[in-house]
Amino acid sequence: MIKVLYSDDGVVMLRPLTMADADAHLAGQDVEYVTWLDGADGTEATEKRRLADAEKAWEAGGPTFAFAIMSEGKLAGTITAEVGREDLHDNQADIVYGLYPDTRGRGIATRAVMLMVSFLDQVPGISEAVIRVSPANPRSRSVAERAGFEPLETEQTAGSEYEWLSSRVSLVPAEARG
Numbered sequence: 001m002i003k004v005l006y007s008d009d010g011v012v013m014l015r016p017l018t019m020a021d022a023d024a025h026l027a028g029q030d031v032e033y034v035t036w037l038d039g040a041d042g043t044e045a046t047e048k049r050r051l052a053d054a055e056k057a058w059e060a061g062g063p064t065f066a067f068a069i070m071s072e073g074k075l076a077g078t079i080t081a082e083v084g085r086e087d088l089h090d091n092q093a094d095i096v097y098g099l100y101p102d103t104r105g106r107g108i109a110t111r112a113v114m115l116m117v118s119f120l121d122q123v124p125g126i127s128e129a130v131i132r133v134s135p136a137n138p139r140s141r142s143v144a145e146r147a148g149f150e151p152l153e154t155e156q157t158a159g160s161e162y163e164w165l166s167s168r169v170s171l172v173p174a175e176a177r178g
């Protein structure tokens with residue numbers, strides 16, 4: 001059961017992404033965000049649908065957990081974790097993130113990933129966070145590395161078009177804790 005929806009490290013706060021973020025999100029996104037963020041195409045209709053889906057998933061308790069990345073009281077970007085994907089093991093959550101251009105270059109994405117990992121610690125059955133980056137997007141790989149993720153080279157990742165990095169979410173599964 002998800003108990004804590006908000007996380008904050010004093011500089012960056014994550015809170016659930018909702019339809020109320022539509023205007024700021026549409027104004028903030030740029031070509032880079034749209035190019036690299038899975039499922040984004042930059043059109044108002046698609047982006048509003050993504051936000052509506054995000055809101056519904058919060059009500060349903062998954063399988064996606066989409067957060068607004070807040071910095072200095074403003075929407076700086078988005079970060080989403082997805083569990084139960086067919087291309088991942090049951091204990092793995094996939095993380096994708098994007099910042100708007102004026103919030104890049106300040107360590108905000110790295111902080112957001114670290115906050116996401118601590119959020120995932122309370123999701124039952126999830127013990128590993130995975131970030132898959134395109135070899136053509138080294139800035140994204142750097143975020144994962146700064147957040148402490150390490151290359152994942154297993155049977156699962158062999159032959160993938162992406163570079164996989166992973167981080168342990170917790171040593172003790174959520175359901176085994178008191």
Ligand SMILES: CC(C)(COP(=O)(O)OP(=O)(O)OC[C@H]1O[C@@H](n2cnc3c(N)ncnc32)[C@H](O)[C@@H]1OP(=O)(O)O)[C@@H](O)C(=O)NCCC(=O)NCCS
Nearest residue numbers: 032033036096097098099104105106107108109110139140
């Ligand atoms: C990928 C993306 C999120 C990276 O953003 P970013 O701002 O470079 O990442 P961070 O927030 O971790 O910031 C790191 C940068 O801030 C700098 N920085 C400044 N202060 C910092 C601090 N206190 N802590 C860490 N880094 C800091 C770092 O030196 C680094 O800059 P550099 O790359 O010029 O060396 C961004 O390029 C983006 O939104 N791209 C489009 C979407 C995308 O590619 N998503 C990935 C799909 S999974």
